[in-house]
Amino acid sequence: MAERNTPYAVLGEFSKTDVLLGAARTLREEGWRIEVFSPFPLEGLAEALDWQETRVPRSFLIWGVIGAVAGFAMQVAATRDFPLDIGGRPLVAVPAFLMITFELMILFAVFGGIAAMFLANRLPRLHHPLFDAQRFGLASDDRFFLAVMVGKGCPSSEEARAALWRLNAGEVTEVGESEVS
Template identity: 45%
Template sequence: MADLLLEYDDPDRLMAAARRLREAERRFEAITPYPLEGLAELTGFAEAHVPKLALAGGVLGAVLGFGGQVATNLLYPIDVGGRPPVAWQGFALVTALIAIFTAMLFALGGMLALNRLPKLRHPVFDDPRMSLAEPDRFFLLIPEGEREGLPELDPRRAAEVPR
């Protein structure tokens, strides 16, 4: 019962191994100290949930912000220079600010939720060489069920990560 952890010291070699895994249609995960262009797509990542969530957050914020201002002006109408109680021009700025705020919140929260973070204790941290601080440590994590009949992956080191 253990996943396979492969270590690379070079991003290009990791990318090459990832491409081979992709061709062999394996599920796997890559761990890198900085984002590598195209790597997520090789692991099967193809989603745009974060932008959609942010849009939803923005719409929600705009509705709440504008609705809140309309509601408070109807609850306590203040006559300022004869302006109507519901003056949408006057509400535009605060509506936009709140919409931006909730969109930001949803983008951050959505990113964390989709990534299942925070996750302080994870099996990969058991590996003694696991570190995001070193610029030359890149990892591939292959789940237990996918380990049979792997193509040649040419890692610097291979280790097992118990589940």
């Protein structure tokens, strides 16, 4: 098996948050595909990246509704198949069915939301290419990193490197992704 290294991203290191946020805002406005890594949450980063997550909460809602409908339909089907006429009460007693309906709504919502979160984060991924960058371990200590994606359908690594230098990145590193063929 031959292993080849394809370009994944160009990683720029920043020591100050305001410089990182300005660089992220500039690159996003220029149309680059970027990711930001920080040792702590940054105020204003979501606005700088124009990030709006709606898939995971929407998945919780959709799967919750599916679970509630499935729970109620399951109970209605069971009472229609095995009717018990007790004191002239209706077969489909909505108040009696609410507990199981609620429980299945929560169960489906949690499993559907967790599955959507895994898909949105592209998990499980046992090894990320950025872990191979020499200084990337500082992202959990005191440095901020901005990764400009290169490769398939993206600009070249030379253009990304020039853009990061233009935006005052302290150190710029090219990161490759190993492919076994």
